[in-house]
Amino acid sequence: MIWMIVGAVVALWFFHQLYWKRRDYPPGPLPLPLLGNALSIVSEYPGYAPLVRWKEQFGAIYTMWMGGIPVVTVADYDALHEMFVQDGEDYVDRANLSSTFTEIFRGGLLGVVETSGRLWREQRRFTLHTLRDFGLGKDAMQERILDETVHLLDLLEKESVETGTTSPIKHIEKSVASVINLVIFGYRFDEEHEHELLRNRELQDQLIASSKNPMLVLPIVLPQAKMIPYFNRLYDNVIKIRDEQFAFFENNIEKHRSRIDYSNDDCDDFCDAYLKEMERRKDEKDSTFHEKQFVNxxxxxxxxxxxTTSMTMSWGIAQLLHHPEVQKKLHEEYDRVIGSDRLISMQDKNSLPYTTAYINELQRWSNIQPLNLLRKTTKDLTVRGMTIPSGTAVAPQVSVLLYDSEIFPDPLSFNPDRFIDESGKVKTIKQFLPFSIGKRACLGEGLARMELFLFFANLVHRFNITPKDPDSLPSLLKTLANVTKPAPFEAKLERRFAK
Structure with a gap:
């Protein structure tokens, strides 16, 4: 009798896992109990292959399961445009698969990436407006990036001359970080401040390593587990990393506060602007502008x-080493259009179609965020005859578009010419959406586009870039991090113009 009851319970459990809980969502791959479809993605990291396979099997809209959470996945341009542009308000909230961890780590649902509602709208609007005031997309921002470009080129050249090779990833990251830190806090990572960047990089690597441990889940979802020393150490390590990361921002904010003049509206950087907005709203009930929010x-x-920008650029150099014929085409374009060793600016972009095509193909191929950040339905919806309940996580899976063989034939190959039309101009491909789509598209898109063009064009314009030796081409395998990143590699840089 007992075995009959056990058998019935097990049968009901499987019935619930494999059918009942899935009945209200679009069809998709069969999830494993407890794990869902996560094992398929992890076992085929970075995860493009199963996502593409499921689209072919189930169509443009399907449901995959991350653990016990359904994620409706949208992998077709027309569906993406219909849902996230035409009906964008229905999908504007952020879904988070680990909201408990997020709230613990951030001290609440704070910041702009993982938030929703009034807080997200106010913070995004303020951030966009303030960045535009500081010249985002204008000549002022270009000058900042070009100044940093000169520092980067000189540093790469100096190291290459002194040692014979250079390790480009670390220097690129420093230059990109200097641009954003200059915007936020008003200073770059020169010799006086370089240690801050190095420590932040170490902390981020430690955080990624800690987050990979599946045992970290237990002290987060079950606080009593922290009574066990092993789980307590896991949890405390993450919190210590968080505290030191936050301390970097808190110290900079305090330095600005100690010298700020609230009596005028002039602002030297984003930090000044935010502190003055906090002051203006200090008597406002439930203001979203406060210290903890600012840090996040x-x-x-x-x-x-x-x-994202530094890893894309690093992949760009790796691909040049694998494709010297592409570098030759770039050099031919610079010699024909620029004709000297002057810096390339945004005013040159329309005259450099192959450079733009190269950067487009670089973003498409590197596809650095295989799983797009999740959004959430704000009400019950019916899309193409399929029901999506309110509060469901939805993934605008642009990575599948970037690797769609019908749009980009032989998608795993690297071919900038796919972005050049018959007249030699840059081809517009509507499915090319490296910064996502709709109201949750990357708010730093303008800055990232400018950085990629200015850094990359000037780097390749000045140097002939070759491998350390013929047998040391960088690996093109993607390693696990917040975004896909290349393994460290070295290259030789030879100046193309005499000083």
């Missing part, structure tokens, strides 16, 4: 502004 906003701006 700085974390979002700093992290997003450094990692």
């Amino acid at each position: 906003l700085c974390l979002d701006l700093w992290s997003a502004g450094v990692e």
